[in-house]
Amino acid sequence: MAEKQTEEKKSVLPSKSDFSEWYNELLLAGEIMDVRYPVKGLYVWFPFGFEVRKRTYSLIRELLDKDHKEALFPLLIPETEFMKEAEHIKGFENEVYWVTHGGKNELDVKLALRPTSETAIYPMYKVWVRSHADLPIKIYQIVNTFRYETKHTRPLIRLREITSFKEAHTVHATWDEAAEQVREATRIYQEFYMRLAIPTIVSKRPEWDKFPGADYTMAVDTLMPDNKTLQIGTAHHLGSNFAKTFDIKYEDAKGEQQYAHQTCYGISERSIAALISIHGDDKGLVFPPLVAPVQVVIIPILFGKSEEIITACRQVRDCLTAAGIRTAIDESDERPGAKYYRWEMKGVPLRIEIGPRDLKNNAATVVRRDSGSKESIPLGNIVEEVNKRFRVIHESLYERANSSLKERIFDCESIEEVKDKIQGGIARIAWCGERECGLAMEEAVGAGILGIPEGDMGSGTGNCPVCKKETGNMAIMARTY
Ligand code: A5A
Ligand code: ZN
Numbered sequence: 001m002a003e004k005q006t007e008e009k010k011s012v013l014p015s016k017s018d019f020s021e022w023y024n025e026l027l028l029a030g031e032i033m034d035v036r037y038p039v040k041g042l043y044v045w046f047p048f049g050f051e052v053r054k055r056t057y058s059l060i061r062e063l064l065d066k067d068h069k070e071a072l073f074p075l076l077i078p079e080t081e082f083m084k085e086a087e088h089i090k091g092f093e094n095e096v097y098w099v100t101h102g103g104k105n106e107l108d109v110k111l112a113l114r115p116t117s118e119t120a121i122y123p124m125y126k127v128w129v130r131s132h133a134d135l136p137i138k139i140y141q142i143v144n145t146f147r148y149e150t151k152h153t154r155p156l157i158r159l160r161e162i163t164s165f166k167e168a169h170t171v172h173a174t175w176d177e178a179a180e181q182v183r184e185a186t187r188i189y190q191e192f193y194m195r196l197a198i199p200t201i202v203s204k205r206p207e208w209d210k211f212p213g214a215d216y217t218m219a220v221d222t223l224m225p226d227n228k229t230l231q232i233g234t235a236h237h238l239g240s241n242f243a244k245t246f247d248i249k250y251e252d253a254k255g256e257q258q259y260a261h262q263t264c265y266g267i268s269e270r271s272i273a274a275l276i277s278i279h280g281d282d283k284g285l286v287f288p289p290l291v292a293p294v295q296v297v298i299i300p301i302l303f304g305k306s307e308e309i310i311t312a313c314r315q316v317r318d319c320l321t322a323a324g325i326r327t328a329i330d331e332s333d334e335r336p337g338a339k340y341y342r343w344e345m346k347g348v349p350l351r352i353e354i355g356p357r358d359l360k361n362n363a364a365t366v367v368r369r370d371s372g373s374k375e376s377i378p379l380g381n382i383v384e385e386v387n388k389r390f391r392v393i394h395e396s397l398y399e400r401a402n403s404s405l406k407e408r409i410f411d412c413e414s415i416e417e418v419k420d421k422i423q424g425g426i427a428r429i430a431w432c433g434e435r436e437c438g439l440a441m442e443e444a445v446g447a448g449i450l451g452i453p454e455g456d457m458g459s460g461t462g463n464c465p466v467c468k469k470e471t472g473n474m475a476i477m478a479r480t481y
Pocket of ligand 1: 115116117118147149156157158159160162167168211231232233234236264265266267268269270
């Protein structure tokens with residue numbers, strides 16, 4: 001009977017090959033998000049999901065805190081400020097929620113719920129920036145933002161309330177310094193995603209797809225299991241566009257007034273969408289040890305008299321906990337199989353089983369969540385053995401994700417080939433870089449150009465499929481979220 005119930009439970013999660021169904025079910029079964037909140041595009045973090053968020057965001061905080069300061073600006077932006085930067089307005093006006101009333105009174109000046117915070121932060125930067133000695137300024141905040149998205153909303157991926165918007169806003173003396181900061185931002189994001197074992201591609205967005213008000217946009221993308229790319233971070237060079245509208249000036253060494261140069265860069269809970277989608281499997285969540293809420297679960301294997309085994313399990317738990325390893329012990333009355341199932345769903349990287357035979361050998365059995373592989377390890381060395389496996393698990397998760405990405409990048413020579421290949425991932429094709437050719441390519445393919453990637457992936461030789469000119473630039477195209 002117990003066996004049968006477990007079997008039935010196992011069928012809750014659809015196979016990952018049916019990605020969309022699998023993703024939706026996993027959010028609930030893995031207790032990440034509850035999608036039943038009665039407003040479209042707004043979702044609820046379960047405590048377990050929120051813990052994943054907390055651990056994930058502590059990684060980005062750690063990276064930023066090296067030379068950024070965390071601050072907090074208001075959620076409400078007066079219409080008068082919001083309407084200052086023409087390009088920015090054009091980009092966001094259809095996505096803004098407006099607060100028009102205070103109680104029954106109509107407000108004199110409408111207030112926007114921030115869709116992003118340039119227009120909340122930069123009026124303050126105008127006051128804060130005085131001299132070149134005040135620069136650079138590097139501030140970030142982690143907040144909720146609101147976007148009235150009209151495309152299909154999806155938990156963690158396209159939200160109307162983005163709950164975990166990490167946005168950094170920097171101010172520099174020169175355009176070149178700001179450009180260096182944009183490079184630094186993409187390096188930080190790549191490092192962040194490395195720690196989540198997620199492979200990324202960095203590319204410069206085509207000029208028609210840049211952030212409203214920016215000189216240019218660099219984007220970080222990853223490839224999801226359903227062969228569509230997800231933009232999981234962006235860094236924008238704002239030039240002095242906002243500095244001019246918000247009058248952000250500094251006095252240079254010669255005593256002359258200069259407009260400042262700015263950047264901003266952001267990520268959201270899409271990072272967690274990528275984390276669970278890329279590593280998860282048919283049994284549920286799979287977490288890299290760095291972010292797993294529970295890193296090790298200990299399951300006592302009991303036959304009859306069990307005192308000794310329970311004691312050994314608790315000793316191991318205490319030992320691992322003392323070493324800073326997040327450890328749980330499952331002493332419930334369920335059968336081991338049911339326990340395995342539950343902790344596998346939760347993505348726990350390592351399971352330790354201790355039964356009579358293990359104890360006799362002064363050993364434990366460890367099972368890796370990512371590969372299912374089983375080994376016997378000596379109890380004497382448990383902390384070291386566990387930490388060693390954490391490193392191996394992290395590396396193999398990254399390797400597996402990275403080969404899966406590489407296998408789904410296809411070199412193409414014609415539009416027809418691109419159309420065919422993007423069903424299976426990312427198409428790489430020569431592009432002269434001209435706007436007209438790029439737009440024609442997007443139109444013909446029915447999908448976007450992500451950009452010309454950094455590094456080797458962005459260079460090669462070929463002819464632009466539209467104007468036929470020879471070029472050394474390779475662009476990547478994909479179906480996107
Ligand atoms: N101020 C800058 C940083 C900005 O707003 N940039 S952005 O519009 O590109 O957003 C930053 C990142 O947030 C995007 O790269 C994307 O990963 C994420 N994002 C944007 N809209 C989102 C939405 N509706 N739901 C979830 N994530 C979103
Ligand atoms: Zn061309």
